[in-house]
Amino acid sequence: xxxxxLGFAAIFALALLRVPLAMSMGVVGLAGITYVRGWEPAxxxxxxxxxxxxxxxxxxxxxxxxxxxxFVARAGLAHELFQAxxxxxxxxxxxxxxxxxxxxxxxxxxxxxxxxxAATMSKVAYPSMKKxxxxxxxxxxxxxxxxxxxxxxxxxTIMVIYxxxxxxxxxxxxxxxxxxxxxxxxxxxxxxxxxxxxxxxHAPAGKRSTWAERWKAxxxxxxxxxxxxxxxxxIYGGIFTATEGAGFGAAGAFFFALARGxxxxxxxxxxxxxxxxxxxxxxxxxxxxxxxANFVNFTTMPMDLKEWIxxxxxxxxxxxxxxxxxxxxxxxxxxxxxxxxxxxxxxxPIVLALGFDPVWFGVLIVMVVQIGLISxxxxxxxxxxxxxxxxxxxxxxxxxxxPFVAIMAFMLMLLVMFPGISLWLPSLMK
Amino acid sequence: MNTLLEKLCSLLCALALFxxxxxxxFDVGGRKLMSRxxxxxxxxxxxxxxxxxxxxxxxxxxxxxxxxFDSLDxxxxxxxxxxxxxxxxxxxxxxxLGLMWLMWKTGVQFTETGETTxxxxxxxxxxxxxxxxxxxxxxxxxxxxxxxxxxxxxxxEGAAL
Numbered sequence: 001x002x003x004x005x006l007g008f009a010a011i012f013a014l015a016l017l018r019v020p021l022a023m024s025m026g027v028v029g030l031a032g033i034t035y036v037r038g039w040e041p042a043x044x045x046x047x048x049x050x051x052x053x054x055x056x057x058x059x060x061x062x063x064x065x066x067x068x069x070x071f072v073a074r075a076g077l078a079h080e081l082f083q084a085x086x087x088x089x090x091x092x093x094x095x096x097x098x099x100x101x102x103x104x105x106x107x108x109x110x111x112x113x114x115x116x117x118a119a120t121m122s123k124v125a126y127p128s129m130k131k132x133x134x135x136x137x138x139x140x141x142x143x144x145x146x147x148x149x150x151x152x153x154x155x156x157t158i159m160v161i162y163x164x165x166x167x168x169x170x171x172x173x174x175x176x177x178x179x180x181x182x183x184x185x186x187x188x189x190x191x192x193x194x195x196x197x198x199x200x201x202h203a204p205a206g207k208r209s210t211w212a213e214r215w216k217a218x219x220x221x222x223x224x225x226x227x228x229x230x231x232x233x234x235i236y237g238g239i240f241t242a243t244e245g246a247g248f249g250a251a252g253a254f255f256f257a258l259a260r261g262x263x264x265x266x267x268x269x270x271x272x273x274x275x276x277x278x279x280x281x282x283x284x285x286x287x288x289x290x291x292x293a294n295f296v297n298f299t300t301m302p303m304d305l306k307e308w309i310x311x312x313x314x315x316x317x318x319x320x321x322x323x324x325x326x327x328x329x330x331x332x333x334x335x336x337x338x339x340x341x342x343x344x345x346x347x348x349p350i351v352l353a354l355g356f357d358p359v360w361f362g363v364l365i366v367m368v369v370q371i372g373l374i375s376x377x378x379x380x381x382x383x384x385x386x387x388x389x390x391x392x393x394x395x396x397x398x399x400x401x402x403p404f405v406a407i408m409a410f411m412l413m414l415l416v417m418f419p420g421i422s423l424w425l426p427s428l429m430k
Numbered sequence: 431m432n433t434l435l436e437k438l439c440s441l442l443c444a445l446a447l448f449x450x451x452x453x454x455x456f457d458v459g460g461r462k463l464m465s466r467x468x469x470x471x472x473x474x475x476x477x478x479x480x481x482x483x484x485x486x487x488x489x490x491x492x493x494x495x496x497x498x499f500d501s502l503d504x505x506x507x508x509x510x511x512x513x514x515x516x517x518x519x520x521x522x523x524x525x526x527l528g529l530m531w532l533m534w535k536t537g538v539q540f541t542e543t544g545e546t547t548x549x550x551x552x553x554x555x556x557x558x559x560x561x562x563x564x565x566x567x568x569x570x571x572x573x574x575x576x577x578x579x580x581x582x583x584x585x586x587e588g589a590a591l
Contacts, residue, residue, distance in 0.1 A: 018503075019518050023525055047536045054483055055476040055554075055563060060450055067451060076587070114591050144574055151591065158591060239462065243462055247454025254451065272444035273486070279447075280486035281495050319589035338499055373591065377502055380591060 004301035007032045007292070008346065020337055022284035029292035036298045049290045053283060057243065062169065063279040064246035065155045068231075069111035070271045071101040071253035072224065074264050078120040079087060080220035081106045081126075087217040090206035092197035093094045097142045097203060098189050100125040104146030104183040106221070108153035109228045110253070112160070113374050118147025120382045122388045136392045137204040138195060141400025144381040145188055145408070148370035153181035154232055155246070158340070158369055159362060161282065165341075166287055166348050170242040170360040174357045177366060179421055184370075184371040184411050191407045193274060208330075223259075227252045236429065289341060290316060296345055305351040320361075323347055324368060328409065331372025339372065340365060360415075363422040367412045374401045435567065436492065439485045445556040446481035453478070476528070477547070480557050484564040484570055491571045519572045526569030533562035 007028050014024035026046075033042035053059065085102035100121060107117050121143045129139040151158050154174035163170040170192055194204035209217070231249035234240035240248065257263045263271075295304065309319065330339050344365075351361045373381045376398045386394045415421055457471040468474075488497060503511065537558035545554050 015499040017500050018514050019521060020498050022496060023522050027525060043532060048530050050533060050561070051536060051558065054480040056479065056555075057472045057476050059480050060454070060475050063447055063479075064451060064454065067447065112573065138434060157434065195571060244458040247451060248458055251455035263431065268445055269440075272447050273440045273489070275444035276447050276482050276486040277490050277493070279482050280443075280490045284487070284490070285482045285497060287573065333501055334496070334499065335501070337497055339496075348443070354513045369591070389524075 001239040001299065001301055001305040003032060003035060004076045004299045005292055005295055008294060008342075011292070011342065015338070016344070020284075022072060022288040023287075023290075024339070025292040026288035027332050028143070029288065030294045032292070032295035033298060043295050046289075046291055049294065050287055052289045053290060057285075058241075058267065059164065059283075061246045062160055062164075062282055063275055064159070064243070064250045065112050065160060066278050067275045068155070068246065068253045068273070069113055069116055069157075071250065071257045071263075072110045073116050073120050074267060074271055075224075075253070075257035075260050076125045077256075077260075078103065079164075079222055080108055080217070081104065081224075082121075082124045084207065084214075084221050087209040091208035092193075092351065093200060093251065094138075094192045094203035095127045095206040096134060097138060097192045097196070098126065100129070100139075100413075101146045101149075101188045101192070102141050102183050104143075104149045105153055105182065105416075107258075108150040108181065109232065110113045110155075110224060110249070111150050112155040114148045114150045114370065115380055115384050117150035118143055119384050119388060122385055125387060130207070131204060131323070132204055135199070137400030138199075138202060139400070140190075140382075140389065140392055140397045141404055142188075142192065142337040144374045144379070144385055144401050145399065145404030146185075147381050148373050148408070149185055151364075152177045152184060152366050152370060153237075154178065155249070157282075158337070158366055161244070161286070161361045162340070162344070162365055164286060165344055166358055166362070166386075167270075168362055169426075171238075172359050172429060173362045174232065174242070175236055175426040175429055176363050176422040178425055180411070180415055181361055181365065183414075183421065184367075184408060185408050187411055188404060191403055195403060199388045217271060223256055239427065279285040285341060289345070293345055301347045305350055309350055309353060313414050316356065318352060319350065320356065320364070323351075324364065324412060324416060327365075327368035328371055328375070328412075331368055332375045333378050334372070335378065336369040336372040340369060344380040355425060357419065359426055360419045360422050364412065364415055367415055369409065371405060371408045371412065375405050378399065436489065437563075439488050439567075442485035443489070446478045446485065450475050450478045450482065470547065473547040473549060473552070477552065477557055480561060484561045485563055487570045488571050489510060491526075491568050491575075516576050519575045519590050523569045523572035523576070526565050526572060530562045532567060535560055537562055573582035 010028045011024045030042055030046055033045060057131055082099055082103040084093065085099035089095055089098045089102065104117055104121055106118060111117055125143060154177050156177060157174045159177060160170055162168065163173050227249060231245045235242055235245040290305055352358065373379055376382060382397050382401060385397055453474055457468045461467040507508050537555050540555040541559050546552055547554065
């Protein structure tokens with residue numbers, strides 16, 4: 001037990017000193033195994049982890065989903081999604097803001113990244129909102145919050161990472177994210193209605209589109225809608241594994257971008273290298289996390305923790321609530337991937353020992369990451385918008401995101417209280 | 431890292447990733463629609479994954495895209511950050527060179543046993559030597575950054591979340 005705690009402390013100390021997280025976990029894991037088992041087993045198990053993680057067919061799901069998202073982002077589809085959403089709900093007060101959330105949800109169904117979703121929307125939705133006189137804080141708040149739907153609505157990179165580290169079924173995690181993602185989008189729209197009714201001048205309604213215009217707008221997105229149905233429907237229906245679905249989706253998105261004339265040889269090359277780099281960055285983390293997990297499993301820590309928790313006699317749900325509070329606090333100051341990777345080896349065995357469903361906990365993790373991404377002072381979505389919209393100050397963006405942080409915290413509470421919201425859909429899977 | 435090496439690594443990982451995508455597409459399509467899969471597609475994907483991951487590793491290090499906890503950067507004085515940069519790169523460089531040695535040793539073991547993939551009988555050892563060499567290149571990238579810090583520290587975390 002003591003050696004594991006020292007290990008965690010060492011990782012934190014190294015990370016605080018700006019040593020890349022992967023290196024911190026790897027070196028501490030290696031040193032730990034050496035201490036517990038000796039030098040030879042430590043080297044042998046590390047070599048095996050590197051070899052096995054490298055040569056792993058199922059892990060090709062990671063680059064393929066990243067590739068799919070990057071192709072779709074490149075295809076310039078966000079504009080059509082936004083147009084289509086606007087055609088249907090633009091005539092409400094704050095119509096552009098509602099349309100932004102809807103377009104984010106749609107984009108999230110094909111892209112597993114929150115940052116990419118927010119960044120894409122800033123190019124499409126912000127100019128329209130600015131033109132109609134929306135306040136900068138409302139429009140950036142909507143884009144930052146809407147962008148986070150990208151990681152709850154499948155596919156989702158963070159869900160894949162969680163699934164791999166904890167050996168949870170990725171298809172089930174994806175299915176579990178659908179209802180929470182859509183419910184969060186709906187709550188955001190309710191929030192927008194409230195905000196805009198308090199300040200109607202800054203969020204005028206648009207003109208009502210005719211049904212002819214609506215059908216026309218839908219025509220722009222049918223291709224990608226079909227891709228979503230095939231990939232996610234295929235995974236959900238058990239026709240594809242997550243890996244196969246990702247490969248199919250990436251190729252589909254490639255043809256889609258090609259057909260729209262958005263892909264030159266240079267941009268194809270850029271997309272590929274960019275996706276490969278993100279992959280390598282994630283794999284160093286996965287390898288290091290496995291080395292460290294090997295060390296933890298060599299110690300008595302998992303058993304001790306279980307005993308300790310039972311001994312404390314806390315109610316299981318209180319333990320989860322405490323974890324969520326820790327996550328929300330950490331999320332304000334830490335970058336979220338770091339937060340998740342550092343805490344999962346500690347929290348996940350407890351969650352399992354308490355008898356909770358790992359799929360449900362995965363959805364909670366995604367939700368706290370969503371919240372962390374838009375909660376100041378350190379929120380990646382906010383920084384991305386700040387970088388992309390030089391005319392808007394960080395202060396305005398911070399002001400705009402608070403209502404949505406509150407909405408998402410409320411959603412988190414619902415998810416904790418009613419696991420069925422997450423678990424009903426995966427329970428129908430074969 | 432000189433541009434030639436950078437270009438070579440980029441080319442390798444781009445081609446391998448494109449190949450994985452194409453392979454999976456035709457394999458899955460063939461299997462679901464015509465009940466015919468591509469022989470050895472799984473193991474080809476595995477070999478290509480090694481190329482994607484390890485060829486882009488030097489690029490990630492070169493661009494400073496590893497996930498780091500940098501929330502404290504604003505409170506440290508410039509000289510401390512500089513010193514930190516030197517020590518961190520020294521540590522990362524040594525670690526990656528250590529990994530190079532370890533994977534080379536593993537490669538030698540694979541050469542001795544002559545282990546191949548199951549269906550296509552491709553020798554695995556060359557790929558493990560490749561891992562080793564690219565880990566070494568990554569180590570050298572870190573050591574070079576002691577003298578010349580990367581121009582733009584762009585974190586890759588954004589791309590993943």
